[in-house]
Amino acid sequence: MSEDKKLKSGSTALTSRRSFLNTAAIASLGGLVACSEKPSSMAASAAGSASAHAQGSSNPAHLKPGELDEYYGLWSGGHTGDMRVLGIPSGREILRIPCFVPDALVGWGITNESKKVMGTKPDGSLKYTVADTHHTHASYKDGNYDGRYAFINDKINSRIARIRLDYFICDKITELPNVQGFHGIFPDKRDPVDQKINYTTRVFCGGEFSVPLPNVGTDDSSQYRSLFSCVDAETMEVRWQVLIDGNCDLVATSYDGKLAATNQYNTEMGVHYEDMMSAERDACLFFNVARIEEAVKAGKFKTIGDSKVPVVDGTHAANKDAKTALTAYVSVPKNPHGVNASPDGKYFICAGKLSPTATVIELSRVLDWFDGKLEKIDGAIVAEVELGLGPLHTAFDGRGNAFTTLFLDSQIVKWNVAEAIKFHSGDKTAKYVVDRLDVQYQPGHLNASQSETKAADGKYLAVGCKFSKDRFLPVGPLHPENEQLIDISGEKMVLMADHPVRGEPHDFIIFKRDLVRPKQVYDLDEFPLAVKDAKDSGVVRNGKKVTVKLTSLAPAFSMREFKLKKGDEVTLILTNLDKIEDLTHGFAIPKYNINFIVNPQETASVSFIADKPGVFWCYCTHFCHALHLEMRTRMIVEA
Amino acid sequence: MSEDKKLKSGSTALTSRRSFLNTAAIASLGGLVACSEKPSSMAASAAGSASAHAQGSSNPAHLKPGELDEYYGLWSGGHTGDMRVLGIPSGREILRIPCFVPDALVGWGITNESKKVMGTKPDGSLKYTVADTHHTHASYKDGNYDGRYAFINDKINSRIARIRLDYFICDKITELPNVQGFHGIFPDKRDPVDQKINYTTRVFCGGEFSVPLPNVGTDDSSQYRSLFSCVDAETMEVRWQVLIDGNCDLVATSYDGKLAATNQYNTEMGVHYEDMMSAERDACLFFNVARIEEAVKAGKFKTIGDSKVPVVDGTHAANKDAKTALTAYVSVPKNPHGVNASPDGKYFICAGKLSPTATVIELSRVLDWFDGKLEKIDGAIVAEVELGLGPLHTAFDGRGNAFTTLFLDSQIVKWNVAEAIKFHSGDKTAKYVVDRLDVQYQPGHLNASQSETKAADGKYLAVGCKFSKDRFLPVGPLHPENEQLIDISGEKMVLMADHPVRGEPHDFIIFKRDLVRPKQVYDLDEFPLAVKDAKDSGVVRNGKKVTVKLTSLAPAFSMREFKLKKGDEVTLILTNLDKIEDLTHGFAIPKYNINFIVNPQETASVSFIADKPGVFWCYCTHFCHALHLEMRTRMIVEA
Numbered sequence A, B: 001m002s003e004d005k006k007l008k009s010g011s012t013a014l015t016s017r018r019s020f021l022n023t024a025a026i027a028s029l030g031g032l033v034a035c036s037e038k039p040s041s042m043a044a045s046a047a048g049s050a051s052a053h054a055q056g057s058s059n060p061a062h063l064k065p066g067e068l069d070e071y072y073g074l075w076s077g078g079h080t081g082d083m084r085v086l087g088i089p090s091g092r093e094i095l096r097i098p099c100f101v102p103d104a105l106v107g108w109g110i111t112n113e114s115k116k117v118m119g120t121k122p123d124g125s126l127k128y129t130v131a132d133t134h135h136t137h138a139s140y141k142d143g144n145y146d147g148r149y150a151f152i153n154d155k156i157n158s159r160i161a162r163i164r165l166d167y168f169i170c171d172k173i174t175e176l177p178n179v180q181g182f183h184g185i186f187p188d189k190r191d192p193v194d195q196k197i198n199y200t201t202r203v204f205c206g207g208e209f210s211v212p213l214p215n216v217g218t219d220d221s222s223q224y225r226s227l228f229s230c231v232d233a234e235t236m237e238v239r240w241q242v243l244i245d246g247n248c249d250l251v252a253t254s255y256d257g258k259l260a261a262t263n264q265y266n267t268e269m270g271v272h273y274e275d276m277m278s279a280e281r282d283a284c285l286f287f288n289v290a291r292i293e294e295a296v297k298a299g300k301f302k303t304i305g306d307s308k309v310p311v312v313d314g315t316h317a318a319n320k321d322a323k324t325a326l327t328a329y330v331s332v333p334k335n336p337h338g339v340n341a342s343p344d345g346k347y348f349i350c351a352g353k354l355s356p357t358a359t360v361i362e363l364s365r366v367l368d369w370f371d372g373k374l375e376k377i378d379g380a381i382v383a384e385v386e387l388g389l390g391p392l393h394t395a396f397d398g399r400g401n402a403f404t405t406l407f408l409d410s411q412i413v414k415w416n417v418a419e420a421i422k423f424h425s426g427d428k429t430a431k432y433v434v435d436r437l438d439v440q441y442q443p444g445h446l447n448a449s450q451s452e453t454k455a456a457d458g459k460y461l462a463v464g465c466k467f468s469k470d471r472f473l474p475v476g477p478l479h480p481e482n483e484q485l486i487d488i489s490g491e492k493m494v495l496m497a498d499h500p501v502r503g504e505p506h507d508f509i510i511f512k513r514d515l516v517r518p519k520q521v522y523d524l525d526e527f528p529l530a531v532k533d534a535k536d537s538g539v540v541r542n543g544k545k546v547t548v549k550l551t552s553l554a555p556a557f558s559m560r561e562f563k564l565k566k567g568d569e570v571t572l573i574l575t576n577l578d579k580i581e582d583l584t585h586g587f588a589i590p591k592y593n594i595n596f597i598v599n600p601q602e603t604a605s606v607s608f609i610a611d612k613p614g615v616f617w618c619y620c621t622h623f624c625h626a627l628h629l630e631m632r633t634r635m636i637v638e639a
Helices: A002-008 A015-023 A026-032 A039-052 A112-118 A289-297 A363-370 A417-424 B002-008 B015-023 B026-032 B039-052 B112-118 B289-297 B363-370 B417-424
Strands: A071-076 A082-088 A092-098 A136-141 A144-154 A159-164 A169-175 A180-187 A202-209 A226-232 A238-244 A251-253 A259-264 A281-288 A311-313 A327-333 A339-341 A347-351 A357-362 A381-386 A391-396 A401-406 A411-416 A433-438 A443-448 A460-465 A481-487 A494-501 A508-512 A538-542 A545-553 A561-565 A569-576 A585-589 A594-598 A603-609 A614-619 A632-638 B071-076 B082-088 B092-098 B136-141 B144-154 B159-164 B169-175 B180-187 B202-209 B226-232 B238-244 B251-253 B259-264 B281-288 B311-313 B327-333 B339-341 B347-351 B357-362 B381-386 B391-396 B401-406 B411-416 B433-438 B443-448 B460-465 B481-487 B494-501 B508-512 B538-542 B545-553 B561-565 B569-576 B585-589 B594-598 B603-609 B614-619 B632-638
Touching: A071 A136, A071 A144, A082 A508, A092 A169, A092 B494, A112 A169, A112 A603, A136 A180, A136 A508, A144 A180, A159 A180, A180 A251, A180 A259, A180 B614, A202 A251, A202 A259, A238 A289, A251 A339, A259 A327, A259 A339, A259 A363, A281 A289, A289 A311, A327 A357, A327 A363, A327 A381, A339 A391, A347 A391, A347 A401, A357 A363, A357 A391, A357 A417, A381 A417, A401 A443, A411 A417, A411 A443, A443 A508, A460 A508, A494 B092, A538 A561, A545 A561, A545 A585, A569 A594, A594 A603, A614 B180, B071 B136, B071 B144, B082 B508, B092 B169, B112 B169, B112 B603, B136 B180, B136 B508, B144 B180, B159 B180, B180 B251, B180 B259, B202 B251, B202 B259, B238 B289, B251 B339, B259 B327, B259 B339, B259 B363, B281 B289, B289 B311, B327 B357, B327 B363, B327 B381, B339 B391, B347 B391, B347 B401, B357 B363, B357 B391, B357 B417, B381 B417, B401 B443, B411 B417, B411 B443, B443 B508, B460 B508, B538 B561, B545 B561, B545 B585, B569 B594, B594 B603
Parallel strands: A238 A311, A391 A443, A545 A569, A561 A632, B238 B311, B391 B443, B545 B569, B561 B632
Antiparallel strands: A071 A082, A071 A508, A082 A092, A136 A144, A144 A159, A159 A169, A180 A202, A202 A226, A226 A238, A251 A259, A259 A281, A281 A327, A339 A347, A347 A357, A357 A381, A391 A401, A401 A411, A411 A433, A443 A460, A460 A481, A481 A494, A538 A545, A569 A603, A585 A594, A585 A614, A614 A632, B071 B082, B071 B508, B082 B092, B136 B144, B144 B159, B159 B169, B180 B202, B202 B226, B226 B238, B251 B259, B259 B281, B281 B327, B339 B347, B347 B357, B357 B381, B391 B401, B401 B411, B411 B433, B443 B460, B460 B481, B481 B494, B538 B545, B569 B603, B585 B594, B585 B614, B614 B632
């Protein structure tokens, strides 16, 4: 506590702790996870905190039954492979959107339509059934979300998925070539050249793991490299890639469209973790988007392996002259994790992870460097201040304050960016730390309402705590994580609620509910295979190839039964003719491993070989009507 | 409202509505789903209800951060194929337990251990990846839960799964032979003969869809039949089955172990829905467990197709003499849905679904019939009272009151069983309806704290509403369902909270938290393949067969890299040597479609062909430590 007080006065009291961190023997690192050593004492302090912040009826997280949330939250699901949609401030999970991983509820990975989005092997089976989503961000217009798309990464297989924010479904997935460990992701906010394009047209993707390029079986780790990729937001094709020194972690973009950046925790390009943390400073790597695209246009690129994507050279060696450089490496202390753009458009902030500091980089100065007006790129650093142990990610309230997670201290620290700059520039009376709040436990990402837009409104902050420990009833060895909601409307942060969540969400965004315009009923015309009238139902045979056309209208399918012959190659098409919002039907075929849903006015299809003779009751799996249990049709497969 | 008042006075005012229901033309049935016709008016009434029940700080659902719930809830996940674990009264979902369907988070369906539980085809791929769980119930001792097991059904593929309630994991799955549409499930509560066995040893399973027996390609629907199955709770093998007339829906068991029952909505044995609802009365079918097991012991059974499970004859024709009958068919009005045992052990209650009534059956009278002391089995009916439109399921408060969902009225009705019996016996002054509460919308299952035990405590009631409509922010065509929590401690029901939930949970149980004793860290000895010491790590080669042994201890895997040759048949075994509660690691292999977790002291293994040459960064996918991002090992596959 005394240390906290010193921190609040902006002193350098943390120097000894920082030294400890930087010089810690590898063997000591296990001890960095405070939670593994003192869960009971932390629990005690947590209980105190909870009681101090006990909320009565005014707690905004406690919506009355039937009240709607003010904000949407889009959360990555982690290695559940999906995207989560929450209501804020209640913290209620309203939807999970399957992307990279099959979802038995909707038939994602079962229907032909979803398999086409997900990608299949030559034999028609899914190429991948696991994924690891970390970061989700939405498309912009004029510095705020425009409700068109969200994007999300799969770290395991280096895929990017796009979500349509009208129907809240994934419609495209692209696998990045020659990238392993695709981690950070961020859409641009306008075009760097054509200022009329004031909306998202690109998505930037950071490759975290360095590998041989191409990765075909050689193993000289000194030759491993990482790529930074740009994906077209509309076509979802990879436009270009940048070969870099070091690796990519998270990604941020500037509001003027000119700069993208990634923090780098392994500038050492080590392959063992002690090597990855050997340097005192790593980097925040900036990309000059316009220059990169000029270079591509001018043919100054190579390609790697089978990929046709142009790859420009962003290494140190090739970018020594600022006036032609495609990239700029700003140094940042020890293994930074997280780079975040302030809503005033002025700064990127990198947190130090293994350094107790945050580094504030002024973007106009980075542009000055590219213009030859700033001699050393590190001159763009306008603050580097100590916040506490294990700083990771930063959110903003739009009133000049930043909120950074302290993983090791299990805290959120609220700090004032202008005061931090003053302090850094020599004014040691500047008090940049405004408040601290204990969270439970070990926070990773955090984000505030509208924080990643020019309309940051400083109302609610959510934080994803990596360990829940004793905060919920015990449920065996696999603990949920703990999402905590915090009221940041006042000077002091106030903890509102704990919510358990299936591991493990990483990043997320929170935005006002009027920024999206969801469509609640599909349009029949969106589906080329739609069976638009129950009268069109039937079994169409062409040799062994059989098409079964069905419709649903509560409480019945359009055919009471249909007959197939053993060995038939069947495509079954089902259109839900119900128009009522929320009137979804399911369709399961026992023993044939088929189940999927059709929402109102939706069409879906499945293909299978009728290899098992018998009578199979295909039934509605999604409650629809008083006669739901009776809503069935018989698939009769003759031997 | 006037109708409600009349109902409360126990009058027969509903007769006209009931007549409507029973004589409704098929064409009118679409209109039975009230929600599809008047969403706006219902929303208005809901808002009124929410405001009337607005809760201040005393709302028990609003736990303060860090406060623990008093009760566990075990919920079926529906066609997500898993089991959900909730805390009550907060309604927070703490865990999803994968059972029948792969789960990318834990690697369920990826690891060899989980594939063995789930079942594979000859080529090693999973037999099924879809499922539809409906009902979950837990094992008993002395009429209360004993914290050993929970059981859950898969309706699509007729499988039953067992959950260990120490580790909260699925450990066994059994596919029922010759059953399609396995729906209701209930453990017994003691042995019918040996009263020393005062705990669960059997689980009863209801087959809903009638099919040819065996189902091998013939199609004479007059020969379709359903089976009622008994599974051994320890071995999970099918002990016996009963061939019946009509079908099975839900299942209940008596506290004395002597009786099991299933409600039957299709005594007509129709294959089209209008046939399924043509009879005015269907049935609640009772099974005399001791007599069935005597018959099996005496060899009075047949087998069907390839199955070796003994099947006894429970049809009407074979059970005309009560004194030797294995089964008894009690008549119940029109398409009943739900059969529930009252906590005093005296009654089973069947709700009418297409009749506005609930039927109360006295178990001692059913036993009297089996003993030849009651002439007609319908003499066991002690009440049949009108409750409202679309009654489905019933819960109890342990104070003599029952709570029944009214699907069409979108209400919960609280009614007094003793008063209903009085009313039925002729005392028209008996006021059996105690209270009504609007819910949002179309409730299916409901359950109350401890309701299915002798320790029913009448504190909280949860209800699964099938449609959420306007209760949450819009998220596209697929709406969540709405789980509502209700305080039933007083005379009047009070709505506490709405929670959105991914479709679609069906049944669930709620019990006191001290009834389970979860283990939070595994025992290394539970895993035959455990790599108990990091020193035992390594690559063991036997021709093309290669075993990779690894351990994890934050922040590193025991090997920094390991080498394979293209084409190797690899089994990789990973033991998590971390002992700290909540310190789980993940293990992903890019491009190899592998990801799984190992909880503290857990071992898991995966097998794959090393068919892609290159360097693959296997990384920890489950946040563990400040150096989590750096926790990796390289799998180098030489070309």
